[in-house]
Amino acid sequence: METVIRKFEVLRFRPEQDPEPVFQTYEVPCLPDFVVLDALNAIKDDIDPTLSHRWSCRMGVCGSCGMLVNGRPVLTCNAFVRGYPGTIRVEPLSNFPIVRDLIVELDDFVRKIQSVKPWIIRKIEKDVADGTYLQSPEQLDEFKQYSMCINCALCYAACPVLANEPDFVGPAAIALAHRYNLDSRDEGNRERFDVLNAANGLWACSYANECSQVCPKHVDPAMAINQAKLTGALQWTGVLPKKSMT
Numbered sequence: 001m002e003t004v005i006r007k008f009e010v011l012r013f014r015p016e017q018d019p020e021p022v023f024q025t026y027e028v029p030c031l032p033d034f035v036v037l038d039a040l041n042a043i044k045d046d047i048d049p050t051l052s053h054r055w056s057c058r059m060g061v062c063g064s065c066g067m068l069v070n071g072r073p074v075l076t077c078n079a080f081v082r083g084y085p086g087t088i089r090v091e092p093l094s095n096f097p098i099v100r101d102l103i104v105e106l107d108d109f110v111r112k113i114q115s116v117k118p119w120i121i122r123k124i125e126k127d128v129a130d131g132t133y134l135q136s137p138e139q140l141d142e143f144k145q146y147s148m149c150i151n152c153a154l155c156y157a158a159c160p161v162l163a164n165e166p167d168f169v170g171p172a173a174i175a176l177a178h179r180y181n182l183d184s185r186d187e188g189n190r191e192r193f194d195v196l197n198a199a200n201g202l203w204a205c206s207y208a209n210e211c212s213q214v215c216p217k218h219v220d221p222a223m224a225i226n227q228a229k230l231t232g233a234l235q236w237t238g239v240l241p242k243k244s245m246t
């Protein structure tokens with residue numbers, strides 16, 4: 001198949017030599033079906049082996065290849081080069097410190113995810129011999145959409161609140177908390193309540209909706225935040241109980 005030369009401006013940051021990030025231009029022979037990740041791999045393999053970027057599955061599942069392409073957070077394995085006319089600018093995700101080139105530091109993002117305890121919490125665990133916790137299709141539908149999150153952090157990078165308030169827990173963590181709060185098997189609502197309703201919790205969201213616009217899995221974190229706000233308000237006023245674990 002014939003290749004076409006496409007120009008890429010890639011943000012480089014090598015802490016041992018760059019006082020601050022700089023753009024480097026590459027001319028990359030691209031096949032018609034190339035995604036941006038293919039072009040980055042071609043740069044690394046054939047043009048400049050010093051370029052650093054993350055990826056793994058190459059099929060929109062692992063969530064590790066997120067970057068800004070022409071200023072927008074995308075999974076680069078899901079972003080066709082032919083969809084971008086002209087020079088393509090690739091940068092690391094915003095709202096994260098850069099470790100090197102296109103690789104960002106995820107520690108704070110992971111810490112915030114962990115803070116909402118995104119796992120099933122039970123007051124009393126059933127014995128394994130007693131079987132699984134059954135759930136109806138209707139109960140599954142309550143939270144299924146929010147369970148599609150792949151922790152790619154695109155929503156986090158797109159969030160304008162996080163750009164100004166780095167301590168905001170962020171859309172991914174809130175959507176995950178909401179996913180477990182809605183799960184009929186879970187009894188951990190009370191344990192998540194204080195994190196969600198803290199000053200840097202869901203009330204810091206100003207509903208820009210950017211998180212839902214960029215989510216590659218259509219999780220709609222903005223809707224989760226609004227639903228969680230309503231639940232939180234009703235619980236705070238006592239209209240709804242703080243489910244279990246009191």
Ligand code: FES
Pocket residue numbers: 055056057058059060061062063064065066075076077078
């Ligand atoms: Fe896994 Fe892109 S490489 S989501």
